[in-house]
Amino acid sequence: MRKFTLISHPLCPYVQRAAIALGEKGVPFDREFIDLDNKPHWFLEISPLGKVPLLLIEESGQQTALFESAAICEYIDETQAGAKLHPHDPLIRARHRGWMEFGSSVLADLWVYETTSDLEVLKARGKAIASRFRTIEAELSGGPFFAGEGFSLVDAVFAPIFRYFDVFDAIGENHIFDGLDRVQKWRSALAKRPSVRQAAADDYHARLVAFLEKHQSVLLRASTA
Numbered sequence: 001m002r003k004f005t006l007i008s009h010p011l012c013p014y015v016q017r018a019a020i021a022l023g024e025k026g027v028p029f030d031r032e033f034i035d036l037d038n039k040p041h042w043f044l045e046i047s048p049l050g051k052v053p054l055l056l057i058e059e060s061g062q063q064t065a066l067f068e069s070a071a072i073c074e075y076i077d078e079t080q081a082g083a084k085l086h087p088h089d090p091l092i093r094a095r096h097r098g099w100m101e102f103g104s105s106v107l108a109d110l111w112v113y114e115t116t117s118d119l120e121v122l123k124a125r126g127k128a129i130a131s132r133f134r135t136i137e138a139e140l141s142g143g144p145f146f147a148g149e150g151f152s153l154v155d156a157v158f159a160p161i162f163r164y165f166d167v168f169d170a171i172g173e174n175h176i177f178d179g180l181d182r183v184q185k186w187r188s189a190l191a192k193r194p195s196v197r198q199a200a201a202d203d204y205h206a207r208l209v210a211f212l213e214k215h216q217s218v219l220l221r222a223s224t225a
């Protein structure tokens with residue numbers, strides 16, 4: 001019997017990917033939250049990059065630490081029962097891996113977008129993110145999910161990205177999804193998915209606002225309209 005523990009941070013979108021994949025497969029797991037500003041010694045010893053998520057797997061007295069969210073998600077998909085989260089066809093699977101990486105590039109833009117105290121930087125990153133979503137709009141078809149009816153790891157990557165905007169939209173207008181009907185429908189379908197809802201803490205919104213305040217984010221005082 002394997003025991004899973006997800007080493008987490010409450011705001012980390014990469015952690016949420018792994019939690020969503022575990023949730024989709026109905027796998028019970030424990031979560032342990034760490035302070036990334038004061039990383040515990042035991043964590044640094046087992047995390048090669050010093051980053052969350054880590055998935056600790058205990059089996060027959062042995063513990064293995066998996067790192068990197070994409071590797072963790074694929075391991076979960078390959079070893080746990082339930083609907084497959086990666087396509088069977090190698091060509092389509094490779095495309096999905098590409099879109100997962102695309103999601104990581106959106107996260108890189110989002111980091112600057114949410115932490116900058118410079119309005120011009122905020123506007124430029126907002127445009128860059130909107131452009132990324134226009135690219136995705138062209139890739140989406142009937143929905144409700146990225147690849148249609150079946151939930152995939154690409155959905156697990158984008159659900160935490162959309163969760164940021166649930167908070168940003170409550171702060172002010174950003175127009176990032178204007179005119180992107182398919183992206184907006186995809187975003188709403190993901191927000192309703194139980195695995196997505198359960199992947200973040202109940203106080204996520206308040207924590208993200210506190211994070212923005214800590215960084216003196218210009219998002220808190222300016223609309224990019």
Ligand SMILES: N[C@@H](CCC(=O)N[C@@H](CS)C(=O)NCC(=O)O)C(=O)O
Binds near residue numbers: 009014
């Ligand atoms: N490529 C990694 C990125 C993980 C990542 O950037 N995690 C952040 C938190 S969201 C982290 O642990 N940062 C701590 C640090 O870089 O010191 C993955 O996909 O797992």
